[in-house]
Amino acid sequence: MSENIDYINYSCYFTVFREGEQFVSYNALSMVISGEMELNDGVHRKMFRSGDIYLVRKNQLLKFLKKPGEEAEFKSLSIRFDDELLKEMSTEEHFVLPERSKTSAFTDVSEVKHLKYFMESLLQYQDLLENKSPELALLKQKEALFLLFGHDPSLKNILYDISDPYKIDLEGFMQKNYHFNVKLDRFAYLTGRSLATFKRDFEKIFGTAPRKWLLEKRLQEARYLLEKGKKATDIYLDLGFEDLSHFSFAFKKQYGLPPSRLSI
Structure with missing residues (x-):
């Protein structure tokens, strides 16, 4: 409560x-x-x-x-x-x-x-x-x-710093913070951009849409950690997934096998 x-x-x-x-x-x-x-x-x-x-x-x-x-x-x-x-x-x-x-x-x-x-x-x-x-x-x-x-x-x-965030390097920020579970408008705000400008700048830098990049980036990191012996239950939240079923579904769709197949 x-x-x-x-x-x-x-x-x-x-x-x-x-x-x-x-x-x-x-x-x-x-x-x-x-x-x-x-x-x-x-x-x-x-x-x-x-x-x-x-x-x-x-x-x-x-x-x-x-x-x-x-x-x-x-x-x-x-x-x-x-x-x-x-x-x-x-x-x-x-x-x-x-x-x-x-x-x-x-x-x-x-x-x-x-x-x-x-x-x-x-x-x-x-x-x-x-x-x-x-x-x-x-x-x-x-x-x-x-x-x-x-x-x-x-x-x-x-x-006392109550001003809005100023425009910063988007690529560096996203590479550092992709594993945080926040909405796109939050990422946009924190990089000093409107949502429309954020999406436009993002596609120029990464060559793909933000949601697609975030999912693929998180799944790549997940695969690396699973191959190192981590368990899906220990990593999905830290990588920005809201629940285990969503993570398992996305992982299997991306790699053709469930996360449990890679865990030692």
Whole structure:
């Protein structure tokens, strides 16, 4: 179950859960209450456990894996920061954004004691926040930001960047991120293009349509991993397939045999 209360969210899962689309559309500060959360942005992979706190950046590709503990379900607490609030605060501070920051999609802030005290204190306000107290939620959002910036002022360079992505090298981006399960309009947005321009540029570079290229690229990687001894159940999600049956069907159609025939 998951309770969405404005911008402060308490969530609970009793089984292993992966997010559907692997695109982060908001900035958020989160704490794992019980269980484990694995984050993977394609370069960095990290497991967060009970009491750990992390910050995620908007407009990033990121894989989430939520795992219950042996004796408790997965629980987490998150505070989202919308663009309107961040713009308001940057205006109040007369903050001028320097060059865009190129950092990981997530930042581990577990060692910041005052952030941990703050996040734990929010558990005491759960009833109020679940009853939709917008004034309290806004106050707590701002408090969280002040604590983050007190710990590391350079985080303003990340959070206050609310502009759209700029046009980047499409080929390099797709070769790096083809295994993320996101829609074409997300890929287009992240490369600084409209969907129509993205499709046009893509075909000029790769000589084929994006969906066809993505499927073939993922299946090529799958075949390589299967021949190395990996199992289909271990790789299909990491390669951007939504379910095992879709992966198996596409693989057999492409190569004429089921994935199990290649596994050792």
